[in-house]
Amino acid sequence: MIRTPTNTGWIEVIAGCMFSGKTEELIRRVRRAQYGRQPVVVFKPRIDDRYSLDSVGSHSGTKLLCVQIDRAAEIRELAGAAQVVGIDEAQFLEDELVEVCEDLANAGKRVIVAGLDLDYKGNPFGPMPMLLCRAEYIQKALAVCVICGNPADRSQRLVASKDTVLVGEADSYEARCRLHWDPEGAEGQQQRLPFGPNLAERLSK
Numbered sequence: 001m002i003r004t005p006t007n008t009g010w011i012e013v014i015a016g017c018m019f020s021g022k023t024e025e026l027i028r029r030v031r032r033a034q035y036g037r038q039p040v041v042v043f044k045p046r047i048d049d050r051y052s053l054d055s056v057g058s059h060s061g062t063k064l065l066c067v068q069i070d071r072a073a074e075i076r077e078l079a080g081a082a083q084v085v086g087i088d089e090a091q092f093l094e095d096e097l098v099e100v101c102e103d104l105a106n107a108g109k110r111v112i113v114a115g116l117d118l119d120y121k122g123n124p125f126g127p128m129p130m131l132l133c134r135a136e137y138i139q140k141a142l143a144v145c146v147i148c149g150n151p152a153d154r155s156q157r158l159v160a161s162k163d164t165v166l167v168g169e170a171d172s173y174e175a176r177c178r179l180h181w182d183p184e185g186a187e188g189q190q191q192r193l194p195f196g197p198n199l200a201e202r203l204s205k
């Protein structure tokens with residue numbers, strides 16, 4: 001970030017697939033603000049209860065204390081005097097999050113949002129697309145495709161389930177590039193394949 005506004009707030013969005021380091025980047029930015037003695041608060045939706053009940057944790061093990069919320073509107077009430085407001089797993093919150101972030105930024109706060117931009121079917125996820133439009137600063141975090149090592153921007157689901165929300169664990173998802181991602185891959189899959197059956201069929205032709 002080259003220059004940030006003064007006398008006003010703003011919105012930063014860190015978007016990407018699973019294993020792209022979104023949460024680590026959120027934690028890095030929030031920690032820097034903490035070192036600068038800026039009042040900070042971090043929120044995340046209650047749906048994500050991995051690792052512990054009261055911290056934001058990345059897959060690499062870095063952690064940050066946070067407040068768990070059920071609705072985006074709670075952020076408005078709980079942000080208090082915080083100058084920097086972090087929100088992790090934003091894709092699980094309602095569309096109201098967009099207005100909440102706008103209000104916080106208009107009130108002079110720095111709002112840092114991290115979340116999955118695409119669900120496992122490859123569709124824009126929850127309030128993320130609108131947040132990306134409203135943000136002053138955007139970072140697309142890329143992972144590494146487990147098949148070929150290309151930059152990866154998609155989350156491959158490895159277990160058959162039609163639920164959009166299947167809270168991510170290392171054994172339920174993999175990062176894949178455009179070539180190796182298959183939205184139908186986990187459907188009816190009897191055993192784990194290195195890539196989805198549809199893609200296997202396409203490649204064998």
Ligand SMILES: [Zn+2]
Nearest residue numbers: 145148177180
């Ligand atoms: Zn690949």
